[in-house]
Amino acid sequence: MHGTAALIGIDWGTTSFRAYRIGADGSVLETKAAPAGILKVPDGDFEAVLEREIGPWLAAAPALPMVVSGMITSRQGWLEVPYCPCPAGSAELAGALREHATRAGRRLHFVPGLSLIGGDGVPDVIRGEETQIIGELAGEREGERGRQAIVLPGTHSKWAFVEDGRIVWFATFMTGEVFAVLKEHSILGRLMAGDAFDEAAFARGLSYARAGPGGLLRRLFSARTLGLFDQLPASAIASYLSGLLIGSEIVEALDCLPEAPGAREITVIGHSELALRYRGAIDAAGFRARTGSVDASPRGQLLIARAAGLIA
Amino acid sequence: MHGTAALIGIDWGTTSFRAYRIGADGSVLETKAAPAGILKVPDGDFEAVLEREIGPWLAAAPALPMVVSGMITSRQGWLEVPYCPCPAGSAELAGALREHATRAGRRLHFVPGLSLIGGDGVPDVIRGEETQIIGELAGEREGERGRQAIVLPGTHSKWAFVEDGRIVWFATFMTGEVFAVLKEHSILGRLMAGDAFDEAAFARGLSYARAGPGGLLRRLFSARTLGLFDQLPASAIASYLSGLLIGSEIVEALDCLPEAPGAREITVIGHSELALRYRGAIDAAGFRARTGSVDASPRGQLLIARAAGLIA
Numbered sequence: 001m002h003g004t005a006a007l008i009g010i011d012w013g014t015t016s017f018r019a020y021r022i023g024a025d026g027s028v029l030e031t032k033a034a035p036a037g038i039l040k041v042p043d044g045d046f047e048a049v050l051e052r053e054i055g056p057w058l059a060a061a062p063a064l065p066m067v068v069s070g071m072i073t074s075r076q077g078w079l080e081v082p083y084c085p086c087p088a089g090s091a092e093l094a095g096a097l098r099e100h101a102t103r104a105g106r107r108l109h110f111v112p113g114l115s116l117i118g119g120d121g122v123p124d125v126i127r128g129e130e131t132q133i134i135g136e137l138a139g140e141r142e143g144e145r146g147r148q149a150i151v152l153p154g155t156h157s158k159w160a161f162v163e164d165g166r167i168v169w170f171a172t173f174m175t176g177e178v179f180a181v182l183k184e185h186s187i188l189g190r191l192m193a194g195d196a197f198d199e200a201a202f203a204r205g206l207s208y209a210r211a212g213p214g215g216l217l218r219r220l221f222s223a224r225t226l227g228l229f230d231q232l233p234a235s236a237i238a239s240y241l242s243g244l245l246i247g248s249e250i251v252e253a254l255d256c257l258p259e260a261p262g263a264r265e266i267t268v269i270g271h272s273e274l275a276l277r278y279r280g281a282i283d284a285a286g287f288r289a290r291t292g293s294v295d296a297s298p299r300g301q302l303l304i305a306r307a308a309g310l311i312a
Numbered sequence: 313m314h315g316t317a318a319l320i321g322i323d324w325g326t327t328s329f330r331a332y333r334i335g336a337d338g339s340v341l342e343t344k345a346a347p348a349g350i351l352k353v354p355d356g357d358f359e360a361v362l363e364r365e366i367g368p369w370l371a372a373a374p375a376l377p378m379v380v381s382g383m384i385t386s387r388q389g390w391l392e393v394p395y396c397p398c399p400a401g402s403a404e405l406a407g408a409l410r411e412h413a414t415r416a417g418r419r420l421h422f423v424p425g426l427s428l429i430g431g432d433g434v435p436d437v438i439r440g441e442e443t444q445i446i447g448e449l450a451g452e453r454e455g456e457r458g459r460q461a462i463v464l465p466g467t468h469s470k471w472a473f474v475e476d477g478r479i480v481w482f483a484t485f486m487t488g489e490v491f492a493v494l495k496e497h498s499i500l501g502r503l504m505a506g507d508a509f510d511e512a513a514f515a516r517g518l519s520y521a522r523a524g525p526g527g528l529l530r531r532l533f534s535a536r537t538l539g540l541f542d543q544l545p546a547s548a549i550a551s552y553l554s555g556l557l558i559g560s561e562i563v564e565a566l567d568c569l570p571e572a573p574g575a576r577e578i579t580v581i582g583h584s585e586l587a588l589r590y591r592g593a594i595d596a597a598g599f600r601a602r603t604g605s606v607d608a609s610p611r612g613q614l615l616i617a618r619a620a621g622l623i624a
Contacts, residue, residue, distance in 0.1 A: 123537040172533040181493040215564040221484040225435040252527040
């Protein structure tokens, strides 16, 4: 452990656990990651996992405030926290924190997810991404990007629009999961030979996502027929389908955003292989993909902790 | 066996086998159906299945012409027949028939599928449906419905536009397969409790398919959030998703059709539970769903046989 931490932040999702010792300036002093997502916690004993993963941190600084975000605050998690309605920024999230004491007497502060009822009356939700988005904004100079579009790629990717530090709109796209089930279980998957990334095929999928009339249900079949007509090798079908789906998501998201992205710039949070694909896809769609902070979660946790008065 | 047959027609698909003894007037004198699709034929011995299923018909009329359509003419079938390019009617299909003699010396005539290269350079294909569409047109009085839109619901549903007895356009929508993989393998399926048809939920899905901006990737998540917000019981999610997908297909298809359906009428071929849902969905979209002939396949086979000079 190096440096003086002002906060311990936990980003606890469905499949992974990440803990941060965070300095008062937002710097991450130490990180602990484990494949201990909430669905893999034996007997729902979250406290035992916490002790196992960061016991020494807890023992070394018994009074350090702790902020916890992610699916850990869902019904399947440790403590269900009701959604905070959108628009929301760090102040609203801080005001909706839920405090919970562990058996050992440690006080944890759980960050709520956000809900948004669309103009069509249909709700949407995020949990965990709100903290990342707030953290992403923390890195900005005042007024630098007052209104911007942000995407968080993932199994369910999330798009958000922020204005003056508050999330004013977001939407969920099931792109990653649709890709996975089609690849594993559909006729398209049975035509694929491997999934090594093929950049040209990915680009072709992106391009077809923007072509002509109709929508995704019609375009999907092209992943079969292009193979059938020897225009696409079996080894390239997975990349083509990935491009077609991500490209379709971008078309849909641009159509949904409350306004066009300022300076034609879209921020991509995340540094995975998938985030890299999204950046390429956004560039191909004629926008500029900006790379978000690697420390969006801990930065957001710090900002929320400060807004809640947990730290100076 | 009753009546004098002019033709034996076989509709042999991926999962099922159907044979018809067809009268010269297009009436179906006898039908034999078996779950003996081409993927279930042991050792690729199609002739053995033919003998097993309709041996007595073959023996009773050794000289009766036979027309075979469906996926049996694909690479995985008995005899691969190259696609016939679209536009095509019974004359083009008749001209592209492939003859094949069985070990027993019986001559079979295989109907080709159709291919269409879209304005975007991407190919589409049908196999089997072309015969049903031709058969559907056979029931018409001259000029009654010169230009019409037809849909054939299925795992991959097919839309076609016909003009003066010829198929001038078609497109494939992977709706049924997308529904199946999402139901069986995605988070949406895990939220479902049963799949009894819920008409109100289906209608709500249809309606949301036409609502607001964005597309299917965004709308899919509503099948989760409506449940989460107690707006949709778990028992209704499958029907809602079905409505959302079929409704999306109809929006896409109407966008793709070369022209608006004449008299706002769309013909639905098929009499399955699924076809019934399509008829309801088409009505809900403000069009008139017309019920196609139950005997579309054998009627088409007869028309093609006649155009080929196999029968008078």
